[in-house]
Amino acid sequence: MSLYFDNEKLFDQEGHLTDDGLYALKDGTLDDLGALEAAEHLSFCDLCLLRYTDLIDAAPACLQEPMRDLIPQVQNLMRLRRFRIMTNRYVSAAAAVVLAFVLWGFASLGASRRMAERTVEPQQPRASFGQWLDTTVSGFYDSLDDTFSNFTLAAENGLAQLQHHEDGDTSAKGD
Structure with missing residues (x-):
């Protein structure tokens, strides 16, 4: 069993990121290629970027804060x-x-x-x-x-x- 998300399930039929793909991106379970493809897609797809932003905003406050003081x-x-x-x-x-x-x-x-x-x-x-x-x-x-x-x-x-x-x-x- 692989620790990484299956890149074949990253995009739906219309070419947008799936909900599972967005969760995998948020959780960091995408491999390097999947993370690169998702980041590239988010750079030009406003719909997926809005969904990803909503997903991050819905996270608990402790996860939204930086891990260390910069x-x-x-x-x-x-x-x-x-x-x-x-x-x-x-x-x-x-x-x-x-x-x-x-x-x-x-x-x-x-x-x-x-x-x-x-x-x-x-x-x-x-x-x-x-x-x-x-x-x-x-x-x-x-x-x-x-x-x-x-x-x-x-x-x-x-x-x-x-x-x-x-x-x-x-x-x-x-x-």
């Missing part, structure tokens, strides 16, 4: 999507900053190189591309290092001023 799962998916969007924004911003530093380094080093070339005697041979690239990249890293050093120095000075200001407030309160 809100936590949807919230987790929304958090994941928000994280991905924010990550993409920060990655794009970081890429833009790096590109700006690279272009700034090339532009500033190109100008300084042109100034240096004006003072070079014409008898000296021009530097090869590899030497120029090495000079440019090392100059860029030097300027980047200077920038970070200045930033660190400014941050340390600001922290020292805050500490001094807090020390002054505590001594004024103690008086």
Whole structure:
């Protein structure tokens, strides 16, 4: 004996789903092919869809409710999507900053190189591309290092001023 509904009894002579076929669809006792045929038929037959809807509406209220709460799962998916969007924004911003530093380094080093070339005697041979690239990249890293050093120095000075200001407030309160 098979656990599945007989697909030969799924449709009547007029091509509509039988009552037994609708119950089998509702109970989940159709095999994959039967479920596919029934779903396809319901997608275009309004009469059978209305009968199937009435059958589901007549079911007890406990069967009409979802088996589990979907809100936590949807919230987790929304958090994941928000994280991905924010990550993409920060990655794009970081890429833009790096590109700006690279272009700034090339532009500033190109100008300084042109100034240096004006003072070079014409008898000296021009530097090869590899030497120029090495000079440019090392100059860029030097300027980047200077920038970070200045930033660190400014941050340390600001922290020292805050500490001094807090020390002054505590001594004024103690008086």
